[in-house]
Amino acid sequence: GAGAGAGADSRTTAAAARAIPGLVPTLASVVRGAVEGSEVTLTGWIRQVRKQKRVAFASLSDGSSGTPLQMVWGDPERCPRDMANGAAVRVTGTVRASPRQDQQAIELHVDTTEVIGSCPGEVYPLATKRHSLEYLREKTHLRPRTATIAAAMRIRSSLTHHVHTYFAATAFFQVHTPILTTNDCEGAGETFGVTAPAYTTPRSRAASVEPPAQCHTTTAAKSDDAAHFFGRPAHLTVSGQLHAEAMATALSRVYTFGPTFRAENSNTPRHLAEFYMLEAEVAFGGLDTAVGIAEACIQHCAEALLADESAVRDLELLWAHAEANGPTADVGAWTNAVDAPFARMTYTDAIGALADSAVEFRYPVSWGIDLKHEHEQWLARALHGGPVVITDYPAAIKPFYMRRNDGDATVACFDLLVPGVGELVGGSAREERLDVLEAAIPAGAHDALDWYVDLRRYGTVPHAGFGMGFERLIQYFTGISNIRDVIPFPRHVGTCRL
Numbered sequence: 118g119a120g121a122g123a124g125a126d127s128r129t130t131a132a133a134a135r136a137i138p139g140l141v142p143t144l145a146s147v148v149r150g151a152v153e154g155s156e157v158t159l160t161g162w163i164r165q166v167r168k169q170k171r172v173a174f175a176s177l178s179d180g181s182s183g184t185p186l187q188m189v190w191g192d193p194e195r196c197p198r199d200m201a202n203g204a205a206v207r208v209t210g211t212v213r214a215s216p217r218q219d220q221q222a223i224e225l226h227v228d229t230t231e232v233i234g235s236c237p238g239e240v241y242p243l244a245t246k247r248h249s250l251e252y253l254r255e256k257t258h259l260r261p262r263t264a265t266i267a268a269a270m271r272i273r274s275s276l277t278h279h280v281h282t283y284f285a286a287t288a289f290f291q292v293h294t295p296i297l298t299t300n301d302c303e304g305a306g307e308t309f310g311v312t313a314p315a316y317t318t319p320r321s322r323a324a325s326v327e328p329p330a331q332c333h334t335t336t337a338a339k340s341d342d343a344a345h346f347f348g349r350p351a352h353l354t355v356s357g358q359l360h361a362e363a364m365a366t367a368l369s370r371v372y373t374f375g376p377t378f379r380a381e382n383s384n385t386p387r388h389l390a391e392f393y394m395l396e397a398e399v400a401f402g403g404l405d406t407a408v409g410i411a412e413a414c415i416q417h418c419a420e421a422l423l424a425d426e427s428a429v430r431d432l433e434l435l436w437a438h439a440e441a442n443g444p445t446a447d448v449g450a451w452t453n454a455v456d457a458p459f460a461r462m463t464y465t466d467a468i469g470a471l472a473d474s475a476v477e478f479r480y481p482v483s484w485g486i487d488l489k490h491e492h493e494q495w496l497a498r499a500l501h502g503g504p505v506v507i508t509d510y511p512a513a514i515k516p517f518y519m520r521r522n523d524g525d526a527t528v529a530c531f532d533l534l535v536p537g538v539g540e541l542v543g544g545s546a547r548e549e550r551l552d553v554l555e556a557a558i559p560a561g562a563h564d565a566l567d568w569y570v571d572l573r574r575y576g577t578v579p580h581a582g583f584g585m586g587f588e589r590l591i592q593y594f595t596g597i598s599n600i601r602d603v604i605p606f607p608r609h610v611g612t613c614r615l
Contacts, residue, residue, distance in 0.1 A: 141207075143181035145427065151212050151223045158209045159186070159225070160233075162262060163202055165245055168193050175200065177208065177225075180261070183268050183431050187215065187224040196230065202245055203236030203262070250602050257606050257614050265438050268431040269603050273591055275428050276418055280374060280395055280587075283417040287410075289370040289397065294357030296376065299349055299565060307380045309353040309390075313346035353378035356584060357396050359518075359569055362547060365398035365580055366572050372397040374587070384610050386599040387490070387539070389588065391608040398547075398582035404520075404529045407544040407581040408506055411533055412459050415504075415541075415590070419455045422594060432595065439596030447498065447537035448596035459533070460505040464488075467496055467507050474499075487514045488532075493539040504535045517557040518569075520546040531583075538593050544583025549573060 141158050161179035168174075173196040176185035188208060190196040200206060210227040238244075242256050243263060253260035260266045284291065297311060345351065357373040364371045377394045395414075399406055422428045432449070439448045462470075471482040471492055476499075480489045488496075488507070497505050509527040512519070519528035530545035548554045551573040558566055591603040601607035606615055 144177065144179045144186050145181035147212070148182060148184070148186065148223060153212055153214055153223070155212050156209065156228075157212060157225070158207065160207045161205070163200055163204045163206060163236075165202060166196070166200060168196060177206070178262075178267075180267055180271075182427065183264060183271070183434055184221065187221060189213075189224055189226050190230075191226065195227075197232050199235045200230065200232050201236050201238035201241075203238065203241045203243065204232055205234035205236075207231040207233055250599065254601060254607070261605065264434065266602065268434050269591065269595060269597060270605065271431050272422070272428060272435070272595055273603060275422060275425065276587070276591060276594070277374075279418040279421040280414065282421070283414050284372050284397070287370070287413075289372050289399075290364075290368045292361060292364045292368070292371045292373050293375070294354070294360040294364075294373045294396075296354050297347075297351055298354045298360075299347070299351050300354075300359055300569075308355055309378050309380050311346075311351045311353060355379050356394065358398070358582060358584060361396055361398040361582065362569070362580065363572060365400045365582070366576065366578065369400045370398075382610050386601070389600055389604065389607055389609050390613075392600075392604065393587035395585040395587055395590075396582065398580060400578050400580045402581045403579055404508065404531060404544075404546045404581055407546070407583045408461075408508075408531055408533075411542045411544060411583050411585065412504075412506075414585075415533075416455055418590070419451060419594070423452065423455065435595040435597060439598065445537065445596070450503070450536060451593060454503045457503075460501040460503065461508065462505065463508050464510045464527070467492075470500055471495065485511050485513065490539045493532075493534045494536070497534040497539070498536040502536070504533060504541075507532045507534060515545070517559060518545075518547055518554070520548045520550075521553055521557070529581075535593050537596070537598070538589045540586075541589050541593060542583050542585045544581065546579065546581040549577045549579050551577065 141160055144159060144161060147157055147159065159177060159179065161177045164176035164178050164185050166173070166175045171191075171193070173190040173193040175188045175190075175196070177188055178185045188210065208225065208227050208231070209229045210225040212223050213226050215221045215224045243259055248263065250265070253263060253266060261270055281291070354377055356377060357375065361371055361373050372395065374395050375393065376391055378391050379388075380390065381388055397407075397410055397414075399410065422432065436448045439445070465484065467488070468482060468484050468486075471478070474495065476495060478489075478491055478495075480486070480491065482492065496507070497503065508529075508531045509522060510530050510532070512521060512526050512528045515528050515530055519530045521527075522529055528545060531543070532540050533542035535541045548557060551570070554573055555563070555570060558570075563570075588600050588603050591597070592600060595603065597603050601609065
C-alpha cells in the first residue's frame with residue numbers, strides 16, 4: 118500500500134525532472150531559484166518596450182507568473198527594432214539583482230535576442246493600456262495574454278489541482294461520466310439536443326441483419342425517435358449525478374469533474390451554457406455527510422491557495438481589480454472562513470428570517486418559493502456574513518431523486534450559499550427506498566429511468582452527494598463578478614465564439 122504509492126510518486130518525480138528538448142525554464146522558476154550571475158535562456162511575449170539613449174528595457178511574460186521580468190540591454194542598438202509589444206522572443210542573458218528591490222528581485226541583462234514572432238504594434242488589439250473586461254470578451258483568443266485573465270486562469274488551474282488532491286486524500290475515485298446522455302437529471306428540459314448527419318448501418322451489422330426499424334440509412338436525424346443516431350433522443354449532459362450514483366454503489370466514494378451544458382435562455386453575468394461541475398457521491402452516507410464533504414473540499418482549496426505565494430499574488434491582483442470595478446466587502450472575505458464551520462439553517466428558518474427583515478425584496482417571500490439570487494445574497498451576506506448551508510427545502514421545488522423527509526413535505530437536501538455568488542453547491546441525500554422513488558419519478562419517465570431504479574432493487578444503500586459549480590468557486594475566491602471571465606472560452610445565449 119504505502120510502499121507502492123511512494124514508489125509510484127518517486128518514479129513520477131524522476132520522469133518529471135527529466136530534461137525535455139525544447140523546454141526552457143519558466144520565468145516563475147527562474148525568479149524563484151535565481152542565482153545572481155547565472156546565464157539563462159527564456160522564452161515569452163513582450164509586454165512593453167522602452168528605449169533610451171544609453172539603455173533599453175522590456176518586460177517579458179511567459180504566463181507562468183503574474184509578474185513580468187524586466188530585461189535590460191546595455192546597448193539600445195542590440196535591442197531588435199521589430200521587438201514590439203506582443204512579440205514572441207527567445208532571450209539569453211545574465212541574472213542580476215535589481216536596483217529596485219521594492220519592485221522586483223532580479224532582472225535579466227540580455228546578451229542575445231531572437232524575435233520568433235513579430236507583432237505589428239499599430240494594429241495589435243491589446244495595447245499597453247488597460248482594457249475593460251467587456252472589451253476583452255470580444256477578443257477571447259487574445260485575452261489570456263492580459264494580466265487579469267492570465268491570473269484567473271492560473272487560479273483556475275490551481276483549484277483544479279487542489280480539488281483532485283482533496284478527493285485523492287479522502288479515498289475517492291474519480292470517474293468519467295458521459296457527456297452524451299438520454300437522461301435529463303434536473304428535469305427542467307433545458308438541454309442541448311444531439312443530432313448526427315446522414316448515416317448508414319455499420320457494415321459489420323449490415324452484412325448479417327436488416328437495418329433496424331429505428332435507424333434511417335439515408336436521411337439525417339429528424340425529430341422523431343426513429344431517426345435518432347442512438348435510436349432515441351440524446352442530449353448533452355446537465356449533470357453526471359445519476360451515473361455517479363451508479364458508480365458509487367460499487368466504488369463507495371466517487372467524484373466526477375467535467376463540462377456540463379444547459380440551454381438556459383438567461384443572459385446574465387451568472388449563467389453559462391457550458392460550464393464545469395464538480396460532483397461527488399458517497400455510499401453509506403446521508404445529508405450531513407454530503408455537507409461535510411463539500412465544506413471540507415472548499416476549505417481545503419482555500420487553505421492550499423493561501424499557502425501558495427504565487428497564487429496569493431494572483432489573488433491580490435484580482436482583488437485589486439475587483440475593488441477598482443466596484444468596492445465590495447465580499448472580495449477576499451472568504452479568507453476569514455477557512456477554518457470556521459459554515460453557518461447552517463433550515464429553509465423554513467431562512468424564509469422566516471427573510472420575512473422578518475426590513476428589506477423590500479423584488480420577489481415576495483413565502484414558504485414554498487424557490488429562493489432567488491437576492492434572497493440568497495441577503496442570507497449569506499447580511500444575515501451570516503459568510504457561507505451558509507440551507508437545508509430541507511420543500512419537495513415540490515426539488516428534483517424527484519432527493520430523499521423525502523419523514524413526516525413533512527420537505528426533502529433532505531441543502532444549498533450552500535456564499536456572499537457575492539449565491540448558490541455555490543447543491544446536494545442531497547438520495548432516495549434509496551424503492552417504493553418511494555418509484556412514486557416520485559415523473560410520469561412517463563419510468564421506462565427511461567428503469568436502470569436508475571435498479572440501483573434500489575439490488576443492494577440499495579443510503580447515499581448522498583452534491584454538485585458544485587466550478588466557475589462559481591473561482592468567482593468566490595477571486596472576486597470576479599462576471600462568470601464569463603473565469604472560463605477560457607465562454608459560451609452563453611447568443612454567443613459561441615471560435
